[in-house]
Amino acid sequence: MKLIICEKPSQLTPEYVSSLVNQLPSWRREQALKFRHLNGQMDCALSYLLLCQLLREEYGIMDQPTFVYAESGKPSLVEFPNLYFSISHCKVAVGCLLSTRPCGLDIESLRINISSLITYTMNTDEAHLIQSASDPNLEFIRFWTQKEAILKCKGTGIADNLKNALVPASLQGYELKTTVKDGYVYSTAEQTVADVNG
Secondary structure (H helix, E strand, O other): OEEEEEEOOOOOOHHHHHHHHOOOOHHHHHHHHOOOOHHHHHHHHHHHHHHHHHHHHHHOOOOOOOEEEOOOOOEEEOOOOOOEEEEEEOOOEEEEEEEOOOEEEEEEEOOOOOHHHHHHHOOHHHHHHHHHOOOHHHHHHHHHHHHHHHHHHHOOHHHOOHHHOOOHHHHOOEEEEEEEOOOEEEEEEEEOHHHHHO
């Protein structure tokens, strides 16, 4: 499993975003240009370019890949069905995870007001841990990125039983890691070899 994260520039210029978008194949360029704001265009372009960088560095793949989307919306690589990837972005960073096993990545900026989200996203045990933590916002984001990473790895997205995404039965067969950086948190999930082959 290989991960690359790029922190975003503090000042976005149309020239910088245009330089990224112009490096994309036509189908991805069209997706990027559907975003009205520069930030969305940059996230779309940069996440794809990070994937291309990982494919080049890890496997010597120089061609720009094409995506196909599952019914759930999870993308996969048309030309390389035995490789899996996940992309994510937040206000301050964009990332891409590449693996030979199903994987998921979520990156989130630290938020200030999380109280209204706890009820809808966390189970009772998680809510208690968040509310009793020395930094409740950080604890919430840690749980949130873990849930998103696991559900993206499974290909279900956050529509699938969000409150119970991290109960032990749901985590069997998956490896989960979380990293706290200055201003953001990211989590990665990867299916274990036994489950992929079994």
